[in-house]
Each structure stands twice: as C-alpha cells, then as structure tokens.
C-alpha cells in the first residue's frame with residue numbers, strides 16, 4: 001500500500017515520462033499516414049494536442065514532487081530533445097510544443113519538505129483519471145490502426161510491428177496508472193517490468209535496424225546484435241539486463257547525435273530515435289531502483 005506521499009510522487013514520476021511518450025507516438029503516427037487517410041492524421045493530431053495539454057498540467061503540478069533520480073535519468077528529455085523536436089517539426093510540418101521541453105528543465109525535485117496534503121492527493125487523483133480516460137481512447141485508436149494495417153486495408157509508413165509496439169506501451173501506461181489508483185507500487189526492477197522492457201528493447205533495436213539507410217552496414221550489424229542480445233534476455237529474464245540496456249542506450253545516443261548532425265542516414269526522425277533513447281534510460285532507472 002502506497003503512502004499518500006509515495007502515491008503523489010510516483011504518479012508524477014510516471015506521467016512526466018509517459019505523457020511525452022504518448023504525445024510523440026501521436027506525432028510519429030501522424031507523420032507516417034499517407035494523404036489518402038487524412039482523417040486518421042487529423043485524429044492523431046488531436047491526440048497529440050490532448051497529450052501535450054496533459055503534459056503541461058503534469059509539469060505545472062509536479063514541481064516539488066518528482067524523485068531526484070527521475071530528473072537525473074535523461075528519461076524526461078535528453079540534451080538532444082529540443083533540437084530533435086526542431087528538426088522533426090521542420091521535416092514533417094507537424095507543430096511540436098517545444099516550450100514544454102524548456103519547462104521540464106525547471107521542475108523542482110521532491111524534498112522531505114514537500115507537503116502531501118489531502119488536496120494535493122485529490123489533484124493527482126483527478127489527473128490520473130483524466131490520463132486514464134485519454135489513454136483508453138488512444139489505445140483504441142492505435143489498436144484500430146494496427147488492425148487496419150495488419151489486414152492490409154491501409155498502409156502507413158510505420159511498420160505493423162511498430163504500431164503494435166506503441167499499442168503495448170499505451171497498455172503498459174494504463175497498467176501503471178491503474179496500479180497507482182489502487183495505491184499499489186508499479187515497481188522498479190521486477191520480473192514483470194523486465195519482461196515488458198526486454199521485449200521493447202529488442203523491438204527498438206530491430207526497428208532501428210530496418211530504418212537505417214542500406215549503406216549504413218556497420219550500424220545495421222550493431223542494431224541486429226542488440227536485437228539478438230535482448231532476444232536472449234527475453235528467454236532468460238533472471239539474467240541482469242542492466243549492462244545490455246546501458247550499451248543499447250549508448251548506441252541510441254550515437255544514432256540520435258548522428259541523425260541530428262546529419263552523419264547517419266536512414267528514415268529515422270531525430271525525435272523518434274531520441275524517444276527510443278529516453279525509453280532505454282527509463283528502463284535503466286527502473287533496473288537501478
């Protein structure tokens with residue numbers, strides 16, 4: 001059973017990470033929809049705006065409530081995020097609220113003096129309920145997109161496996177908030193979290209492998225190696241995934257920097273690879289908690 005203080009802190013820790021992840025999924029989906037499916041792109045645009053709105057609320061409400069280790073983990077934004085957003089907006093024409101990234105830099109960490117009032121608890125509970133209802137809608141949208149594509153009724157420029165991957169992340173976020181609403185700890189380094197994130201890490205490596213330019217042979221081999229590394233961890237979750245996760249994070253950082261500096265080619269939006277980098281950093285933090 002979480003104390004009131006833990007409930008508030010863990011809710012914000014999770015929202016600051018996951019709300020950005022959700023709004024970026026909306027951006028990636030929108031960027032990958034062909035002109036024939038304009039309505040779907042508009043729907044993705046609405047989800048982006050709604051998640052940006054929720055993220056703005058979470059940022060404002062969370063100051064003084066975020067665990068210091070979360071602020072230090074490079075999972076909320078990285079040193080590349082602002083620039084990755086600028087370039088991605090330029091490439092896609094999709095508006096990205098970069099002000100949120102600047103605001104995130106000023107979030108104050110939780111201290112023993114942060115006062116867990118009943119009113120703050122109610123505020124957090126309302127935010128959690130809002131997030132949950134938005135997540136239900138978004139996972140419904142992702143599921144129907146995946147369904148349409150897997151049955152070949154539409155084709156987007158996202159792999160079918162990537163559509164399913166982002167659906168799984170929405171479901172994981174729903175699970176996390178549901179735990180919190182039941183005053184249960186969503187956990188750090190648990191078998192359940194390892195199973196989920198080892199799978200995500202493997203899929204990231206394979207997605208990057210497939211999005212690199214055919215001329216990037218060396219990077220392709222590295223991405224493939226990480227995919228296999230995490231496949232073997234999926235088979236054996238008792239093995240410590242911390243070192244492989246750190247290595248994969250470093251690889252993603254190299255690709256992020258390479259895309260921003262135009263030293264790596266491929267059909268990878270800079271914000272897409274920065275997003276994968278943050279998810280690896282989030283996993284590393286869970287493994288270290």
Ligand SMILES: [Fe+2]
Nearest residue numbers: 021166169279
């Ligand atoms: Fe994601």
Ligand SMILES: [Fe+2]
Nearest residue numbers: 165169200279
């Ligand atoms: Fe992911």
